[in-house]
Amino acid sequence: MNSEQTNFELEPGLRVRPIENGTVIDHIKAGQALNVLHILKLPGQFESVVSIIINSPSKYGKKDVVKIENRELKVKELDKISLIAPSATINIIRDFKVLKKNRVEIPEYVEGVVQCINPNCISNSSEPITSKFRVYEEDNIINLRCIYCERIISEDIADHLL
């Protein structure tokens, strides 16, 4: 698995420098890179170098790539990313080498990650509960079904992230 980082270097001449340590999120659905940054609250107080490539041509059509130096992702962050970029791969980089490469895993349930779009849902009231959705894929589209009101979110999930 210790392949060179050039794996996800893009077209020749496209200058995004390799990173020494950190995370490369590759194969993000084109157009979702900024939402990924939003999920990771980047750029924030965290002083890391972030590189973004948007609409890069690849074998499977256009994709976005995000490289973050000196940072690894938390499970909850990965869950969120999986909802908006289900085909993304997470590459953990140590000493310029890919230490680990995983596809994001789409969780069966997500809790406290997305807000229900139904204004009359009990999860949008002052009750002491967090939103909870069952996640399922249909025709390559991620759907979230609220376990309380059963309303389904299938478009623009990024707009409803908490």
Added chain:
Amino acid sequence: MKDFSKEMIDHILETAEKLESIAVMKERSDMLTGKVLAVLFFEPSTRTRMSFETAMIRLGGEVLSMGSVDASSISKGETLADTIRVVQSYADAIILRHPKEGAARMASEFSSVPVINAGDGAGHHPTQTLLDLYTIKRESKLEGLKIALAGDLKYGRTVHSLCYALSHYGADITLVSPDELRMPYEIIKDLEARGMKVRETDSIDEAITEVDVLYVTRIQKERFPDPAEYLRVASSLQITPELLENAKSHLKIMHPLPRVNEIDPLVDNTPHACYFKQAFYGVPIRMALLALVMGAME
């Protein structure tokens, strides 16, 4: 209701059948003696509440009813979760009706005793669906049924839920509605994927000649900005004795009640009228649910 398996539904319907003689007082029961049922209605629905209370009393149990919503702590801002945590220590089961969708599901997370959903907002009202199925079983047939649904099929969650439940039995469905109130396409698609035959028409005259059951729902005035348009639509779907001349002799007409003018009162005395019987069937169905959730029957 989508989550109810056919086995569960059949079991509830069979249990209701066993309890029907108690519901009509041919037999007395002490099945739930000593048990307490808490009835929490955060929005009024007198009929549903009374039906649950009757069911509990007929099985020998006691009922604790929440007073009117204004007088109780909800108006002081208490959460439903807190109310449930308190009430579950007083009762053996809770009946909940609440304006928020998903309220019953949430309540069950905070309760150690069973919570039965008696309607949550525009969401689910599973006991209505079960009593509709029970009515069809007792007065017509569940297998090989031909049913027409007429009225507001767009917003009427009762009919959506009934259609999903009927999909277990493979019914042949005719949808009769004005253009503005047609059943959402996704639901029709979903029903067809479950192997049901679905047909749409705006003519009640045509639909009525072929079906075993006609299920009528109320069309709400508020859905029509123009009152004249409402009157035109409502009268085009009205069920009258003349219309029924072309119906099959065994046709049964159902309606969740209260009705306004969808069904001419002259229809009440025909053998087709089934809506008051339907209201009664709510009692054995709720008896069955109470007996099952409190472990008095298996």
